[in-house]
Amino acid sequence: IIPDTGQWIAGQLGHPEYTNDIIYRPVINLRFGAYYLDWARDYLDGNLLSALVGYNAGPGNSQAWRERAGADDTRFVEILTFAEPRAYVQYILSNLYHYARLYGS
Incomplete structure (x- = not known):
C-alpha cells in the first residue's frame, strides 16, 4: 500500500490516527491491502x-x-x-x- 492509498483506506475504514508509518506494520498493511483488493474487485465489476x-x-x-x-x-x-x-x-x-x-x- 502506497501512502496516498493508505490515507484513503484509513478514511474508508474510519482509522482516525493514520500516519504513513503505520502501513509498515504487518497487521495494518494486511488489513488495508485486503480492503483495497476487495474494493478494487467491486469497482472493477467483480x-x-x-x-x-x-x-x-x-x-x-x-x-x-x-x-x-x-x-x-x-x-x-x-x-x-x-x-x-x-x-x-x-x-x-x-x-x-x-x-x-x-x-x-
Whole structure:
C-alpha cells in the first residue's frame, strides 16, 4: 500500500490516527491491502484479474486496459503497457495454478 492509498483506506475504514508509518506494520498493511483488493474487485465489476492489476497499477489503468481487451483475459494481460503489473499478475496466476494442482480448486 502506497501512502496516498493508505490515507484513503484509513478514511474508508474510519482509522482516525493514520500516519504513513503505520502501513509498515504487518497487521495494518494486511488489513488495508485486503480492503483495497476487495474494493478494487467491486469497482472493477467483480473481475479478480482486473482487481489484481488495479491493485498493482491503479484501478483507472486496469479499467482502461480492460476496456481495450474486452472479456479476453489473455489479451488483457498481453496489452498491459507497464511491465510491473504484467509480471505481478503472471506470478500470482502461476502460483494460483500450482496451488490448485496441489490442493484442488
